[in-house]
Amino acid sequence: MTKPLVSVCDLKIGAVSDAGRKIEIIKGVSFDIAPGEIVALIGESGSGKTTIALSLMGHTRTGCAINGGTIRLGDHDVTAMSEGQRAQIRGTEVSYVPQSAAAAFNPSQKIMDQVIEIAAIHQLMPRAQAEDKAIELFRALALPDAQTIGSRYPHQVSGGQLQRLSAAMALIGDPKLVIFDEPTTALDVTTQIEVLRAFRSVMQKGAIAGVYVSHDLAVVAQIADRIVVLKGGEIQEVGTAEQILKSPSHPYTQQLLQAFDPVPHVPVSFAKSERFPPILQVSDLCAGYGPVKNSAPAAKILKNVNFTLERGKNLGVIGESGSGKSTLARAISGILPPYRGHVMVDGYEQPGALAQRTKEQLRRAQIVFQLADTALNPAQSVGAILGRPLTFYHGMTGRAREARVIELLDMVRLPAAIRHRLPSELSGGQKQRINLARALAADPVLILCDEITSALDTVVAAAIIDLLKELQRELQLSYLFISHDLSTVEAICDDVLVMYKGEVVEALPAHQMSRDATHPYSRLLVSSVPKLDTGWLSGLEQDPELVARFANR
Amino acid sequence: MLKTLSFPLRIVSPKTYGYRFSWVGRIGLGVILLWAGLAIFGPALQPYPPGEIVDWDYFGPMSDQFWLGTDYLGRDILSRILMGARYTLGIALASVFLACAAGVILGMVAAVIGGWFDTILSRLLDAFNGIPSLLFGLVVVAAIGSSIPVLIMTLAAIYLPGSYRFARALAVNVNTMDFVTVARARGEGTPYLIAREIFPNILGPVLADLGLRFVFIVLVLSGLSFLGLGVQPPYADWGALVRENIEGLSLGAPAVVFPSLAIASLTISVNMFIDNLPTKIRDRS
Numbered sequence: 001m002t003k004p005l006v007s008v009c010d011l012k013i014g015a016v017s018d019a020g021r022k023i024e025i026i027k028g029v030s031f032d033i034a035p036g037e038i039v040a041l042i043g044e045s046g047s048g049k050t051t052i053a054l055s056l057m058g059h060t061r062t063g064c065a066i067n068g069g070t071i072r073l074g075d076h077d078v079t080a081m082s083e084g085q086r087a088q089i090r091g092t093e094v095s096y097v098p099q100s101a102a103a104a105f106n107p108s109q110k111i112m113d114q115v116i117e118i119a120a121i122h123q124l125m126p127r128a129q130a131e132d133k134a135i136e137l138f139r140a141l142a143l144p145d146a147q148t149i150g151s152r153y154p155h156q157v158s159g160g161q162l163q164r165l166s167a168a169m170a171l172i173g174d175p176k177l178v179i180f181d182e183p184t185t186a187l188d189v190t191t192q193i194e195v196l197r198a199f200r201s202v203m204q205k206g207a208i209a210g211v212y213v214s215h216d217l218a219v220v221a222q223i224a225d226r227i228v229v230l231k232g233g234e235i236q237e238v239g240t241a242e243q244i245l246k247s248p249s250h251p252y253t254q255q256l257l258q259a260f261d262p263v264p265h266v267p268v269s270f271a272k273s274e275r276f277p278p279i280l281q282v283s284d285l286c287a288g289y290g291p292v293k294n295s296a297p298a299a300k301i302l303k304n305v306n307f308t309l310e311r312g313k314n315l316g317v318i319g320e321s322g323s324g325k326s327t328l329a330r331a332i333s334g335i336l337p338p339y340r341g342h343v344m345v346d347g348y349e350q351p352g353a354l355a356q357r358t359k360e361q362l363r364r365a366q367i368v369f370q371l372a373d374t375a376l377n378p379a380q381s382v383g384a385i386l387g388r389p390l391t392f393y394h395g396m397t398g399r400a401r402e403a404r405v406i407e408l409l410d411m412v413r414l415p416a417a418i419r420h421r422l423p424s425e426l427s428g429g430q431k432q433r434i435n436l437a438r439a440l441a442a443d444p445v446l447i448l449c450d451e452i453t454s455a456l457d458t459v460v461a462a463a464i465i466d467l468l469k470e471l472q473r474e475l476q477l478s479y480l481f482i483s484h485d486l487s488t489v490e491a492i493c494d495d496v497l498v499m500y501k502g503e504v505v506e507a508l509p510a511h512q513m514s515r516d517a518t519h520p521y522s523r524l525l526v527s528s529v530p531k532l533d534t535g536w537l538s539g540l541e542q543d544p545e546l547v548a549r550f551a552n553r
Numbered sequence: 554m555l556k557t558l559s560f561p562l563r564i565v566s567p568k569t570y571g572y573r574f575s576w577v578g579r580i581g582l583g584v585i586l587l588w589a590g591l592a593i594f595g596p597a598l599q600p601y602p603p604g605e606i607v608d609w610d611y612f613g614p615m616s617d618q619f620w621l622g623t624d625y626l627g628r629d630i631l632s633r634i635l636m637g638a639r640y641t642l643g644i645a646l647a648s649v650f651l652a653c654a655a656g657v658i659l660g661m662v663a664a665v666i667g668g669w670f671d672t673i674l675s676r677l678l679d680a681f682n683g684i685p686s687l688l689f690g691l692v693v694v695a696a697i698g699s700s701i702p703v704l705i706m707t708l709a710a711i712y713l714p715g716s717y718r719f720a721r722a723l724a725v726n727v728n729t730m731d732f733v734t735v736a737r738a739r740g741e742g743t744p745y746l747i748a749r750e751i752f753p754n755i756l757g758p759v760l761a762d763l764g765l766r767f768v769f770i771v772l773v774l775s776g777l778s779f780l781g782l783g784v785q786p787p788y789a790d791w792g793a794l795v796r797e798n799i800e801g802l803s804l805g806a807p808a809v810v811f812p813s814l815a816i817a818s819l820t821i822s823v824n825m826f827i828d829n830l831p832t833k834i835r836d837r838s
Contacts, residue, residue: 333738354737362740375731379753388749389739438735 004032005074005176005209006056012068013051013060013233025051025064026233033177036207040224040241042214042256044457045428048233049213053179056211057094058086074176091118095170099182101162105154111165112150118173130172137168140205141198160191164198171202178203180212184219188320188484189528190547196222196537215457217260218530221245222537229253241534259462260487260532265469265510267313267494277347279446279478280309280332280365285341287331296339301327303502305341309446309495312472314479316493316510318486318525324502325482329448332480333367346445363393366439370451372431376423382409382434383419389441408437411474412467429460433467440471448480453488465491486513486529498522578829584822588815592642595635603628603636604787612798612806622807624798630808633794634815640790641819644704644774649767651709656716657759661747663717664724675721678714686711687776694782704783708770719762723755757830764827768820775816791816 013026026048033039041049055066058078071078076089090096095118098104105114112134119130131150138146141164154162163183170178180199184192200223203210214220220227220241227244229237229252237250248254285305290298301324309315317325330336332343337352344350345364351357369375376385386405390396396404406416412433423431432452439447449468453461469492471477483489489496489510496513498506498521506519514526527542591598600620601607606627613623621630659678663671693707724747727733733750741750775792777783784790789797794812801809 335734335738354740357740359740362738367735367738369731369735371731375735377732377750377754379756380749388736392739392741442739 002034005035005037006033007072008032008052008056008069009072010069011052011055011066011071013048013055013064014067015064024067024233026055028069029230029233029235030069031228031235031238033209033211035176036209037226038203038210038212038224040212040214040220040227041230042217042220042227043230043236044215044459046232047230049215049230050181051233052230053181053211053213054096056177056179057090057096058083059090088122091173091175092122092124093175094177094179095173095175097163097167097170097178097180097183100186101166101183102154102159104166105162107154109153110150111152111154111157115150115165115169116172118169122173124173134168134172137171137202138165140202141165141168142194142201143168143198158191160187160195163187163195167199167202171206171208174206175208177209177211180210180214182214185214185216189486189530190320190524192219192530193528193537193540193542194547199223200537216530217245217256217458218532218536221532221534222530229256245532245534255459257532259458265314265490265492265494276311278308278344279311279313279346280307280315280480281342281344282307282332283342283344285328285331285338285343287327287336287338289336292339301502302331302338305502305504307497307504307507309478309480311445312476312478313495314472314481314493316489316496317480317482317499318484318489318496319499320484320525322501323499325484325499326450327502328499329367329450329480329482333365333448334362335367359393363442364444365446365448366442366444367448367450368432368435368439368452370454372428372435372452372455373423375435376431378423380422381419382421382423382426385423385434386419386437386441389438393442404441408441411440411471412437428456429463432456432464436464436467436471440475444477446478446480448482450482451484454483454485461488462491468492486526490514498525574831575829577825581822581825581827581829584818585826588638588642588819591635592638595638599629599632599635601629601632603632612801612804612808615807621811624794624808625801630794630811633789634791634812637789637791637794637812638815640701640784640788641771641774641792641816644701644708644784644790645767645770648705648708649712649763649770651705652712652766652770653716653759653763655709656713656718657720657752657755658747659713660717660720660722661724661751661755662743663721664728665743665746665751671721674717678717681710682714682718686773687780690773690777691780691782694777699782699785701784704774704777708773711773712766712770716762716766720755720759723758724751727751727754760830761827764823767823771816771820 009030011026011029012024014022014024016022029052031039041052043049051061051064054060056071056073056078058071058081060066066079069079073089073094076093078086105111112131115134116127116130119125120127124130125133134150135146138149143149143161143164149157157165183199184195187195196219212220212224224241227239227241228235229244229250231252236252237244237248244253245257248257283306285302286300287302288297288300305328307315317328319325327336331338334350334352334354334357342349345361348361350361383405386408387401390401390404405419409416409418414430414433418426418430423434426434453464456464465488468479472479479492481489481493490513493510496508496510497504498519500521506517506522508516517523517526524542524547527540530536607629608619608623608627610623611625611627613619613627615622619629619631621634624630624633659674663674689711690707694703697703728751733746736746736750774783774790775795778790778793779796783793791812795809798806798808798812
């Protein structure tokens, strides 16, 4: 057996909390990486996957420190090196591709200057030669206009291109190991494919070893040779990609895989519901941003959206970022008053602007946002957050309100004692449950869910979906469920709307989505969702014309 | 018996509520409280009437009879500092609270309502900000005459635009957060939004700003008194005490040193206190 390129042995990383308490983040982790092999670190947020990946460069985040164990990279003992020596190997032996390429590029410098910066810092080659090499890398990464793309500024290229450019930046110094830190998490599915393909082909061509950090098993299955499953700073399971997907042995891995498998949605039927008017009827809805001229805003986002949501049914809205999904939710809820069209909730016409709506109209439709932590006031306790809508809509005070708060917490499966805590003392999943409970406090008939599971870990998100279904059965709710993730939508919705550039391009029942979608954009979207199969990306064939027309790569 | 003992007995203290703060802050608070106490009980503690000439010598040294010496007319400095504490602390506190309360409320309202209201109010206060503070004070006091309410209102007016700008900048950031959007979608009005959703989240920086502004107001008040427009003789605030005894500086007279020390100790300790507020208040935003 050849000598591994990287060997991590009994790595321990710790931090000291604000209160002076010592916390162990990584509790004795050991693994090897062979030359040219791609190893994926997978786990939920807080499992220590990024911390381990950064430590391979000898770097720890502020406040953390490597407390034990060794990291060997090639002939270097990273743990024993001084900071100056580590700086020498960064960029030439090991390099890093961050999650957000947009934040990793300096917006005021041209792309080429930033890509060849590593060559300049380490004085690897003259500038002209470095530029030639960069252009070669641009070609290898399938970037358009390889000759000239370097003279643009970061805001002049798309998100997927920028992510590939940041890979070029990492590869310019011919490193032996590249660390990818969730590089496709922030990208749309249609964009993700091309980026993954480009990464895989350059890594294979150059026989470069890689560490791929991700929480998405399906993505990892396409690119990694081996998978390391982490939880709570410890390795749960190690195996080849095939083995982890087909026959996971550890319960946590099985749980991860289960969460991935969409449970088909069973429509809920309420007795005698046929007579009632639809819960939500949107006709000819137009909304946009910017200064209003001739009774239409400068930037028009939604264009003549029409749909109907029946009582007890769930409607999914999917589309890539910028397709107007969130704007739709904002227009229905009145946060962004539409400039044309009508919204009917429960059979009653809903005035456009918030100020014109009565309390009763506002109460019926509630909205829940994607980012659970910014949607909760950090200065108010959970009890106060949930108590306010009760006082506001139902005039509850004192004992009655307290009892109802406890009831609401029970509905979202949280203990009653949590009402004394501040939002900063809750986990991401708990925060999202509080957000749901706040919406439920109004006794709504309709909840607008704006990407509510997108920022959560797979397992936690699956639990939230289950909770939504349960609440629907108990309270006869209807959901408008916005997501960019097709499998989540399939798990909860009866019907699906596909949105593209502010228009509804297709509407059909959820279970037929993957089979019967006819609009080219819907077909592209369906075919772009990664499958839990190591051969999926290699076997995937998409119509290049379709891709060129719709994918913003 | 044992059962009653096992009842969770917890002594309520700042520590148990998470309002513990550092020694530097406590010293600052101690000095502020000391001055506040002296301002309140000053008249009872004065060894001599502050306006009365009690010594034949001027710029007298520290002695058993006159603890902090005498001033340029032979008046007791200790008595005059105790009297000045009332003016300095009272006027500065009243105007800083007026300036910050009005500025912060207007700033939050402008951030929440936005649009034309925000634009007009901001430009108006910006224009007002362009007038040099001492000059404005001079003109107003010269025009209507010096009295304590006029001084308080003038100083508050001078420092209101800065406080408004500061609070508006903070509130605009909080205003875009989802929890404010949720409250707005619920149908909440502006008073609730500013009082419950925004104010608690800008409280920390606003308090730090209040401390700074307090110091500035003490200094401007001293400046006005130095020009003879502040508190009128025979009464005097600390700035006026420095001014009337400035000739004693070359003699090293305690009459000029101690009022200066009083100003310094108050302004520094206010900042020490504000900078070391309990983390629970300071780190809210």
